[in-house]
Amino acid sequence: xxxxxxxxxxxxxxxxxxxxxxxxxxxxxxxxxxxxxxxxxxxxxxxxxxxxxxxxxxxxxxxxxxxxxxxxxxxxxxxxxxxxxxxxxxxxxxxxxxxxxxxxxxxxxxxxxxxxxxxxxxxxxxxxxxxxxxxxxxxxxxxxxxxxxxxxxxxxxxxxxxxxxxxxxxxxxxxxxxxxxxxxxxxxxxxxxxxxxxxxxxxxxxxxx
Numbered sequence: 001x002x003x004x005x006x007x008x009x010x011x012x013x014x015x016x017x018x019x020x021x022x023x024x025x026x027x028x029x030x031x032x033x034x035x036x037x038x039x040x041x042x043x044x045x046x047x048x049x050x051x052x053x054x055x056x057x058x059x060x061x062x063x064x065x066x067x068x069x070x071x072x073x074x075x076x077x078x079x080x081x082x083x084x085x086x087x088x089x090x091x092x093x094x095x096x097x098x099x100x101x102x103x104x105x106x107x108x109x110x111x112x113x114x115x116x117x118x119x120x121x122x123x124x125x126x127x128x129x130x131x132x133x134x135x136x137x138x139x140x141x142x143x144x145x146x147x148x149x150x151x152x153x154x155x156x157x158x159x160x161x162x163x164x165x166x167x168x169x170x171x172x173x174x175x176x177x178x179x180x181x182x183x184x185x186x187x188x189x190x191x192x193x194x195x196x197x198x199x200x201x202x203x204x205x206x207x208x209x
Contacts, residue, residue: 034085035062036153038071041082043156048144049094053078057094068107090151090158096139099168105132127170127197134170134197141166167201177201
């Protein structure tokens with residue numbers, strides 16, 4: 001009788017713990033999936049842009065259903081992406097408008113349910129046959145990321161964010177750029193996927209944190 005009572009108590013406690021964990025997980029997901037007001041999304045998105053290009057940047061963000069939309073039409077050559085509320089952490093990005101056909105095509109393929117491999121194969125084929133316009137000069141992507149704990153949803157500010165820079169230069173190689181194909185020192189620029197339509201220079205500044 002005592003053993004049965006102990007088993008019942010243990011089982012009851014385990015079930016209670018599982019329910020609590022599921023509730024916490026669901027709460028966290030709901031908190032992150034909340035779509036912020038347009039002005040806050042815009043303010044955070046342009047944090048990734050160079051200072052002199054923030055005010056005129058075009059900004060994509062999300063509506064209340066989590067669908068991407070244009071939050072602000074731009075007046076310069078910079079495009080910024082607000083943080084995706086469905087993903088963990090905070091990440092915003094800005095890039096040259098010369099990259100917009102490539103980026104927009106990626107979003108279209110994602111919306112169609114294509115995998116990362118399928119997206120890459122499709123864009124590669126379209127770049128080669130000329131139906132996908134690629135940059136005719138080096139074009140930069142700025143990425144700023146950080147933790148949700150350091151993000152203020154009330155004013156759109158992000159503390160201790162970390163930058164990385166990607167310079168797309170289609171079909172460039174180690175030989176044509178003089179760059180290494182892997183980083184051999186912290187903060188060293190290097191070329192990734194050389195010789196392809198996605199060839200790009202990676203630069204990850206040394207973090208002081």
